[in-house]
Amino acid sequence: MVICGDDGLAHRLAVELDAVCGEVVTVVLPSADDEHGARVAALHRDPASAVHLQISARPDEATLRAAGVARAAALALTYRDDQVNVTAALLARAVNPSVRLVVRMFNRERGSHLERLLDRAAGLCDAPAPDASTTVLSDADTAVPELVAAAALGHGHTLQVEGKVFRGVVRPAGTPTHATDLATLAVLSGAHEDDPASQDSAETAGEDGTLLLPDDRTAYHRQFTHGRLTLEEVVHLDTAEPARRARRFRPVRWLRARFAHLPWRVFRSRQLAAVYGSLAAVVVALSTATALFADEHPWWKNFYLPLLDIFTMGDPATEESPARRILQLLAGFVGLAVLPLVVAATMNATEAFRTASVNHPPDDDVSGHIVLVGLGMVGTRVLDRLRSTGHQVVAIERDPRARGVALARELGVPLVLEDATAPGVLDLARVRQCGSLLVLTRDDGQNLDIVMTVREANPAVRVVTRLYDDAFAATVQRTLRASYPDALTRSRSVSALAAPSFAAAMMGRHVLGVMPVERGSLLFTCVDVAGHPELEGRSVHQAFRRREWRVLAVRPAGGGAPGQPAFDWRPAQGRVLEAGDRVVMATTRRGLDVLMTGVGANGANPGPTP
Numbered sequence: 001m002v003i004c005g006d007d008g009l010a011h012r013l014a015v016e017l018d019a020v021c022g023e024v025v026t027v028v029l030p031s032a033d034d035e036h037g038a039r040v041a042a043l044h045r046d047p048a049s050a051v052h053l054q055i056s057a058r059p060d061e062a063t064l065r066a067a068g069v070a071r072a073a074a075l076a077l078t079y080r081d082d083q084v085n086v087t088a089a090l091l092a093r094a095v096n097p098s099v100r101l102v103v104r105m106f107n108r109e110r111g112s113h114l115e116r117l118l119d120r121a122a123g124l125c126d127a128p129a130p131d132a133s134t135t136v137l138s139d140a141d142t143a144v145p146e147l148v149a150a151a152a153l154g155h156g157h158t159l160q161v162e163g164k165v166f167r168g169v170v171r172p173a174g175t176p177t178h179a180t181d182l183a184t185l186a187v188l189s190g191a192h193e194d195d196p197a198s199q200d201s202a203e204t205a206g207e208d209g210t211l212l213l214p215d216d217r218t219a220y221h222r223q224f225t226h227g228r229l230t231l232e233e234v235v236h237l238d239t240a241e242p243a244r245r246a247r248r249f250r251p252v253r254w255l256r257a258r259f260a261h262l263p264w265r266v267f268r269s270r271q272l273a274a275v276y277g278s279l280a281a282v283v284v285a286l287s288t289a290t291a292l293f294a295d296e297h298p299w300w301k302n303f304y305l306p307l308l309d310i311f312t313m314g315d316p317a318t319e320e321s322p323a324r325r326i327l328q329l330l331a332g333f334v335g336l337a338v339l340p341l342v343v344a345a346t347m348n349a350t351e352a353f354r355t356a357s358v359n360h361p362p363d364d365d366v367s368g369h370i371v372l373v374g375l376g377m378v379g380t381r382v383l384d385r386l387r388s389t390g391h392q393v394v395a396i397e398r399d400p401r402a403r404g405v406a407l408a409r410e411l412g413v414p415l416v417l418e419d420a421t422a423p424g425v426l427d428l429a430r431v432r433q434c435g436s437l438l439v440l441t442r443d444d445g446q447n448l449d450i451v452m453t454v455r456e457a458n459p460a461v462r463v464v465t466r467l468y469d470d471a472f473a474a475t476v477q478r479t480l481r482a483s484y485p486d487a488l489t490r491s492r493s494v495s496a497l498a499a500p501s502f503a504a505a506m507m508g509r510h511v512l513g514v515m516p517v518e519r520g521s522l523l524f525t526c527v528d529v530a531g532h533p534e535l536e537g538r539s540v541h542q543a544f545r546r547r548e549w550r551v552l553a554v555r556p557a558g559g560g561a562p563g564q565p566a567f568d569w570r571p572a573q574g575r576v577l578e579a580g581d582r583v584v585m586a587t588t589r590r591g592l593d594v595l596m597t598g599v600g601a602n603g604a605n606p607g608p609t610p
Contacts, residue, residue: 001017001023001024001025001026001072001073001074001075001076001506002025002026002027002028002064002067002068002069002072002074002075002076003017003025003026003027003028003075003076003078004027004028004059004063004064004067004075004076004077004078004079004088005027005028005029005076005077005078005079005104006029006030006036006078006079006080007036007078007080007468007495008035008036008468008493008495009078009104009139009494009495009498009499009502010027010029010036010040010076010078011027011036011039011040011043011495012493012495012496012498012499013076013078013499013502013503013506014027014040014043014051015043015499016499016500016502016503016589017503017506018043018049018050018051022050023050023507024050024052025050025051025052026051026052026053026054026067026068026072027040027051027052027053027054028054028055028056028059028063028067029053029054029055029056030055030056030057030058031055032053032055037053037055040053041053054066054067058084059077059079059084059087059088059091060091061091061094061095064088064091064092064095065095069092069095069096069099070095070096071096072096072099073099073100074099074100074101074102074506074507074508075092075096075099075100075101075102076102076103076104076502076505076506077089077092077101077102077103077104078104078139078502079104082105082106082107082110085103085104085105086103086105086110086114089101089103089114089118089134090118093118093121097121100133100134100135100506100508101118101133101134101135102134102135102137102502102505102506103134103135103136103137104136104137104138104139104502105136105137105138106138106140106377106403108138108141111136111138112136114134114136115134115135115136118134119133119134133508135505137498137501137502137505138377138381139378139494139495139497139498139502140377140378140380140381140494141381142497142498142501142514143378143492143494143497143498144378144381144382144385145159145385145513146492146497146516147378147382147438147440147464147466147492148382148385148386148389149167150462150464150492151370151382151386151436151437151438151462151464159231159512159513159515159524161512161524161526161553161567161584164233165233166182166231166232166233167231167232168185168229168230168231168232168515168517169181169229169230169231169232170188170227170228170229171223171227171228171229171230172227173223173224173225173226173227174223174224175223175228176223177223177230178230178232180232180233181230181231181232182230182231182232182233182552182569182570183230183231183550183552183586184214184216184219184228184229184230185212185213185229185230185231185515185517185522185550185586186210186211186212186213186214186228186229186517186520186522187210187211187214187218187219187222187223187226187227187228187229188210188226188227188228188229188517188518189210189226189518210517210518210520211547212517212520212522212547212588213522213545213546213547213548213549213550213586213587213588213591214546214547215544215546218546229517231552231586233569269349271345271348271349272345272346272348272349275338275341275342275345276342276345278338278341279310279338279342282310282334282338283303283306283307283310286306286309286310286327286330286331286334287302287303287306289327290302290305290306290324290327293323293327294320294321294323294324294327305328306327306331309327309328309331309332309335310331310332310334310335310338310339311335311339312332312335314328316328360409360414360415360416361394361414361416361428361429362394362414362429362430363414366392366394366414366430366433367430367433367434367435368392368433368434368435369391369392369393369394369430369433369434369435370386370391370392370393370394370434370435370436370437370438371393371394371395371396371426371429371430371431371434371436371437371438371454372386372393372394372395372396372438372440373395373396373397373420373437373438373439373440373441373447373450374396374397374439374440374441374442374466375395375397375402375403375404375405375407375408376402376403376404376440376441376442377403378440378466378494379395379397379402379403379404379438379440380402380403380404380407382438382440383395383404383407383408383411383413384407387411387413393413393414394413394414394415394416394429394430394434395408395413395414395415395416396415396416396418396420396425396426396429397415397416397417398417398418398419398420400417405417414429416428416429420439420441420446420450421446421449421450421453426450426453426454426457427457431454431457431458431461432457432458433458434458434461435461435462436461436462436463436464437450437451437454437461437462437463437464437465438464438465439451439463439464439465439466440465440466441466442468444467444468444472447465447466447467448465448467448476450465451463451465451476451480451489455480455483455484459484463480463489464491464492465489465491465492466491466492466493466494467491467492467493468493468494468495473491473492473493473496474491476489476491477489477491496516497514497516500514500521500523500589501513501514501523503589504523504525504592507592507593510525510526511523511524511525511592512524512525512526512584515586520588521589522586522587522588523586523587523588523589523592524552524584524585524586524587525584525585525587525592525595526582526583526584526585527582527583527585527595528581528582529577529578529579529580529581529582529583530579530580531579532595534594534595535551535577535583536577536578536579537576537577537578538576538577539573539574539575539576539577540554540571540572540573540574540575540577541573541574543577543583545591545594547588547591548587548588548590548591548594548595549585549586549587549588549591549592549595550585550586550587551571551577551583551584551585552569552583552584552585552586553567553568553569553571553583553584554567554568554571554575554577554581554582554583555567555568555581555582555583556578556580556581557578557580557581567582567584
């Protein structure tokens, strides 16, 4: 396996493939001196690790060959620049037409085109491997459901399948099973039974550890002493989002969105009113004097000529009456005194308008909203998802060229274009009245500063913060939870959330979603029953494997077509899985590998205990 990248995702993916999947991995990084390179180098020096490090400034053909792409089973390209990933993918397909490609891309449309292009290229080779596929993934899209759910619902762990949204719900110890519960996913550790997102729980399963995918008897007996994580359907996805993107152009709405929020009030400032009022008084005085002493015909010239004289635009009145010549000189001197004031006041008002028009703070009566700090790749996706589901959002971003600024203006989202750590900026977003705070900038230190500031201003606010360093994220979450026990705090590493999906794609697996459960995680996958000895011909009850996988939903052949049933999320335990069925399954990482390859599938599987 080969990984080429330049940030934390490459490191997390290497750890995933090495420690969990047992693969030999070569990681290509631009430098070994930065934080991520140093961590990969530490893995490389570990005798128990099969991770190799190669340093190269860019993934050109020579670099790919040196990394062993010509004989590799899979290549992951995880650079933050889409163009770099596209170029490297095209080179890699030429170097090894049968290599499985996993490409990180932010642009969905470009990603779909790239998938088709590279898969077609693999099909043209003389002897293509059956798994020479191309998978385009976005770490932003992978992490967004978890971040949105944590901010909007108070907890994360969401799964989306064909227009439905499911979430992991914690049932405290002693709580009976709810009618809405679809399946028990895990029994939580005794120390942190109320927080499946905790990253400081027991590492191994046992009496006090985490137990993933238990059988029904174990889950029943331990529900009185341990918290449980169950799967529950919460809401249908907002089907209005595609319509929103394809809506007709309405000029009035477009003009209102572009201009209604602009701060026109700056042109009613006292300074501007005083200067222009003085100019108007001078014009009236000179016009009156012109009418009295140098009466001009027609009458409008009594106003028009003094204006030209003030702005030094009139012709010299050498042939006019003495009164007219004197008034012209007076108007010229008045213009010299007044015009600099008019220009200065106008420029000040224009600059104030420009500065104020960049920001679009929320109204004074806004409350209970979600404050989103950071509109980069992840922040843009989060903003889009929050608005598509009807949540009220106020965004803060210091870079006016950030990806999400244009989207925020298009959606009419209140926007503060300032540094969130600057005094008064968070107050502009009304953080004291907000219900949730999402901090998604790329700077861990800045994210922590913002969280601590808001915690002081609003101790009860629900906080979700993005942190790159996993150990730092766990420490921050543990400390803030101890300091503010009544408030919900979640610290998330986007790389940690995305790495299992990228690793599964490199192994040839398709993952619908990843649900972190304390120090472990569950993966959700959609599988065709045909050809799987662990599934085909077995009942749902018999297909269960404790601590490895569980069938959650079944769709018969033709399901999902018009008039045909979709996934049944409450299948009968005795229902026999047939070759034409598709199933949604929850698996552990090892279970997914066993399920797809048959490696380690030994012994009879008795199924969950009824």
